[in-house]
Amino acid sequence: MSMTVNEVVSRFGDRRLHDDHDHDQEGMKILGFWIFLVSDCLLFASLFATFLVLRTHIAGGPSGKELFEMPGVTAETFALLTSSFTSGLAVMEMRRGNVKRLIGWLIVTALLGLVFVGLEIDEFVKMVSEGATIQHSAFLSAFFTLVGTHGCHVTLGLFWMTAIMFQLARYGINAVTQRKVFIACLYWHFLDVVWVFLFTVVYLMGVM
Amino acid sequence: MSSIKDFASHFFVTGDPLIYGSDVAIVLVSLAIIFVLTYFKKWGWLWREWLTTVDHKKIAIMYLIASLLMLLRGGIDAILMRIQLAFPNMHFLQSEHYNEIFTTHGTIMILFMAMPFMFALYNAVVPLQIGARDVAFPYLNAVSFWLFFFGALLLNISFVIGGSPNAGWTAYPPLSGLEFNPGPGENFYLLALSISGIGSLATGINFLVTILKMRAPGMKLMDMPLFTWSVLASCVIIIFAFPPLTVALALLLIDRLLGAHFFTMAAGGNPMMYINLFWIWGHPEVYIVLLPAFGVYSEVVSTFSKKKIFGYKSMVASMMIISVVSYFTWLHHFFTMGAGADVNTFFAIATMLIGIPTGVKIFNWIFTMFRGRIRLTQAMLWTIAFIPCFAIGGATGVMLAIAPADYQYHNSYFLIGHFHQALIGGVVFGYLAGLYYWWPKMFGFKLDERLGVWAFWFWQIGFYVCFMPQYALGFMGMTRRIYTYPDGLGWGSLNLVSTVGAFLMGVGFIIQVWQILYSIKYGERDVTGDPWDGRTLEWSIPSPAPLYNFAVIPHVKGMDAWWMMKQEMKEKPAQIKPIHMPKNSGIPFIMSVFFFIAGFGLTFHWFWMGGFGLLGVAVCMFIRSFDYDTDYYITVDEIKRAEAS
Numbered sequence: 099m100s101m102t103v104n105e106v107v108s109r110f111g112d113r114r115l116h117d118d119h120d121h122d123q124e125g126m127k128i129l130g131f132w133i134f135l136v137s138d139c140l141l142f143a144s145l146f147a148t149f150l151v152l153r154t155h156i157a158g159g160p161s162g163k164e165l166f167e168m169p170g171v172t173a174e175t176f177a178l179l180t181s182s183f184t185s186g187l188a189v190m191e192m193r194r195g196n197v198k199r200l201i202g203w204l205i206v207t208a209l210l211g212l213v214f215v216g217l218e219i220d221e222f223v224k225m226v227s228e229g230a231t232i233q234h235s236a237f238l239s240a241f242f243t244l245v246g247t248h249g250c251h252v253t254l255g256l257f258w259m260t261a262i263m264f265q266l267a268r269y270g271i272n273a274v275t276q277r278k279v280f281i282a283c284l285y286w287h288f289l290d291v292v293w294v295f296l297f298t299v300v301y302l303m304g305v306m
Numbered sequence: 307m308s309s310i311k312d313f314a315s316h317f318f319v320t321g322d323p324l325i326y327g328s329d330v331a332i333v334l335v336s337l338a339i340i341f342v343l344t345y346f347k348k349w350g351w352l353w354r355e356w357l358t359t360v361d362h363k364k365i366a367i368m369y370l371i372a373s374l375l376m377l378l379r380g381g382i383d384a385i386l387m388r389i390q391l392a393f394p395n396m397h398f399l400q401s402e403h404y405n406e407i408f409t410t411h412g413t414i415m416i417l418f419m420a421m422p423f424m425f426a427l428y429n430a431v432v433p434l435q436i437g438a439r440d441v442a443f444p445y446l447n448a449v450s451f452w453l454f455f456f457g458a459l460l461l462n463i464s465f466v467i468g469g470s471p472n473a474g475w476t477a478y479p480p481l482s483g484l485e486f487n488p489g490p491g492e493n494f495y496l497l498a499l500s501i502s503g504i505g506s507l508a509t510g511i512n513f514l515v516t517i518l519k520m521r522a523p524g525m526k527l528m529d530m531p532l533f534t535w536s537v538l539a540s541c542v543i544i545i546f547a548f549p550p551l552t553v554a555l556a557l558l559l560i561d562r563l564l565g566a567h568f569f570t571m572a573a574g575g576n577p578m579m580y581i582n583l584f585w586i587w588g589h590p591e592v593y594i595v596l597l598p599a600f601g602v603y604s605e606v607v608s609t610f611s612k613k614k615i616f617g618y619k620s621m622v623a624s625m626m627i628i629s630v631v632s633y634f635t636w637l638h639h640f641f642t643m644g645a646g647a648d649v650n651t652f653f654a655i656a657t658m659l660i661g662i663p664t665g666v667k668i669f670n671w672i673f674t675m676f677r678g679r680i681r682l683t684q685a686m687l688w689t690i691a692f693i694p695c696f697a698i699g700g701a702t703g704v705m706l707a708i709a710p711a712d713y714q715y716h717n718s719y720f721l722i723g724h725f726h727q728a729l730i731g732g733v734v735f736g737y738l739a740g741l742y743y744w745w746p747k748m749f750g751f752k753l754d755e756r757l758g759v760w761a762f763w764f765w766q767i768g769f770y771v772c773f774m775p776q777y778a779l780g781f782m783g784m785t786r787r788i789y790t791y792p793d794g795l796g797w798g799s800l801n802l803v804s805t806v807g808a809f810l811m812g813v814g815f816i817i818q819v820w821q822i823l824y825s826i827k828y829g830e831r832d833v834t835g836d837p838w839d840g841r842t843l844e845w846s847i848p849s850p851a852p853l854y855n856f857a858v859i860p861h862v863k864g865m866d867a868w869w870m871m872k873q874e875m876k877e878k879p880a881q882i883k884p885i886h887m888p889k890n891s892g893i894p895f896i897m898s899v900f901f902f903i904a905g906f907g908l909t910f911h912w913f914w915m916g917g918f919g920l921l922g923v924a925v926c927m928f929i930r931s932f933d934y935d936t937d938y939y940i941t942v943d944e945i946k947r948a949e950a951s
Binding site: 121122125126127129130133134136137138140141143144145148151152155156157159232233234235236237239240242243257258261262264265269274278 | 442443507510511512514515518519520545546548549550552553554556557560561564565566567568570572573574575576579583586924928931932934
C-alpha cells in the first residue's frame, strides 16, 4: 500500500524539503510564478503598445483630457500604493510567525484593494453615463481594455487573498501557506508597478 | 415550433452533403466509443488511468493521440483543397466551404497538430533526459493538456455546429471583424486559440522550471542533451511570444462581442495593429515548433552515427541566438504594409541573419555523420531527408526576405511552397523522426521498419511532387487562397501534379497508421530499455518507463551521461528510498470542461453561458487552492517489486 505523506514524515522525518532526491517544491513554485509574471508583463506591454497607437484616435469623441478626473484617479493610486506597502507588512509579520497580524495586514491590504476597484468602477460608470463607451472610439476601446485588464487582475487578487486568509486561519503558517502568501504578495506588488505605468501613460499623458 | 426550426437551421451547419456525412460519422463514432467503454466496463479505468492522470508519460501519449488525429483532420482538409484545385473551373467545393477548409487546415496544422506533437515529445522525453522523476508542476501539466484538448474540440465542432471560421488561419481584420463576418465561425477560432493558448503558456513555464531546477545531480547546463536544450530555447520563446497572441485574440474578440473599435475601419480603429500583434507571436511560433525538431535531429544523428554530436557548444549558442532573433523578424510577413524602406530593411536583414545559426547547425549534423558508423533506421532516414529539404526551404525563405522582391511574390503560391517546405521538411520530418526514435521508450516496442520505409518514400516523393510545382505556380501569378481558376492560364497541369503529390503523402500517412496498428501486435518488444544503444539518460531505465521514472536518481558526470556510464560499466548499488509523487486529480479535466462551456457560450453571444463557465473555472481553482492532500509516497517495497518485474 502507498503511504500518506504523514506516515512517511512520522517514519522517515520530514523529507518534503530536506531529502536530497526531492526538489524544493515551494521554491520552484515561486520561480514558476516569477516567470509567469514575465509573461504577464508582456501581456500588459502589448496592451500599452495598443493604447499608445490608438490614444489619439478619438474619432471626434471625447479625449482623455476631457474625460479624466484626476482627484478620483489620485485617490485610486493612493489606495493601491498603500496596499502594496501593507502587503509588505503582512509578509514581514509572516516571517516573524505572527499569524494573527499577518491576517490582519492582509485584510487591510484587501480592503484598500477593494477601495481601488470601487473607485475604478465608479470612474467607468461615470464615463459610460456621459456616453464615453467602449464602442465610441478606438481610443476608448483601448482605454477600457487596458485599465479594465488591470482592474480584473486586482479583482482576481482580492479573491485569491481571501482564499489564502481562510487557509491561514485553518493551517497557520507552514511551508505551503508561506509560499502562497509570498506569491500573492508578489502578484500584488506587480500590479502596483503596472499601475504606476498606467497612471503615467494613460492619465498623466492624457491630461497633459 | 418554427422558431426552434429556425434556430436549429442556424445552429447546425446545413446544406452540404460532405457536412451531413460528417454529422453521421461523428454520431456513429461517438456511439461506438460509448458502447465499447460501457460494454467492457472501462469508464472507471478511463477516468482513473487517463482523464485524471498527472503522469507526464501518460500526458505525452494523450498529446500524441490527439495530434495524430488532428494530422488526419488537417490532412483531409489539404486533400479536399487539392482536389478543388486539381483542374480549372472545378466545382467540387462551394467557395464558402473552400474558405473554411483552408482556414481550419492552417489553424489545425499549426496549433492543434504541431504544438501538441511537440508537447508530446516534451513530456515523453525531457524529464527522462535530465534524470527527473516528473515535471516541475505535474498538476499544471494536466491543466495544460486538457485546455489544449478542449480548445481543439471547440474549433473542431465548428464545422458541424455554427460554421467554421473562414478568414484564413491568421484571421486578419477587417475580414474577420463583425461587419464582414457576422457568424460564430471567427468566435470559435478566437476562443479555441485563447483557451489552448493558456495551456501552451503554462507548458512553457512548466518545462523551463523543470529544466532549470530538476536536473539530476551533477548535470550542468552544458551537459544537457541537445533535445533538452532545444526545449529550453523553445520554452523561452513560448513565454515571450504567447502574450501578444493572447492580446491580439482578446482585442479582436472584444471588437466582435462588445462592438469595440480596435481593428475596425470606423471610429479610429487600425487593422494593421492586429497584424503586428499576431505576427509578434506568429513568427517566433515557427521557431517554437522548429527548435525541438532541431533537438530531435541532434539526438538522432548522434545516436545513429555512434558519435558525440559535433560542435555541441555552437549548437547551443545557435539555438539561443535563434530564440532571440526570432523576435526581430515578424514584419517580414507584411513588407507590403507600407512601413517604409528603413523598417523593411531592418526586418529583411534580421530575417536573413537567422539563417546563419541555422546553417551552422546543418553543418554540425553533417560533420557528426562524417566518419560515423551510420545506421539507417527510420529516425535516421527522416533526419537525412530533412537536410536537403530544409536547405531548399531556407533558400526560398531568404528569397522572400528580400523586401523589394517580396512585393512580387507576396501572398503567392511561392510563399505556400516555401512555408510548407520549412514546416513539413523541418518540423514534421523532425517530429516523425522523434516519434520513431522514442516510440520504444513510450510504449515498449519498436515500430515496424519495413512499413516505415514504405511510408517514408511515399512521404518524400509526395512532398516534392506536391510542393515543387507550387513555386512555379507562384511565379506564374497564382495567389494563395484562390478558390478556382479559369482555363488557359497554364496553371492546370502543375496544379494536377501538385494534387497527385498530396495524395501520395496521404498514402504515406495511411501506411504509418497501419504501421502503428501492425506493430502493436507484431512490433519487436524492447526488453533492454536501450534498443538503439543510446547515449542519454532516458535509455538507462526500462521501457516503458515506470511511474517514478528512476528508482534511484543517477549522478551525472558530463555530456552523454548514459554513454559514459555504459563505458565505465559501474553498477552502483544505491539505496532505494520512498519516492514522493503527486496525486491524480480530476480538477484539470473538469476545469477545462468549464472553459469549454464558457468558450461555447461566448461564441454564440450567450453571455449567461459564458458567465456560468467562467464561474465554474473559478470554483475549480478555489477547490484546488483548498486541497492540501496533493501528494503521496511510493514505498520501497513497491519500487523493488516494480523494478524486479
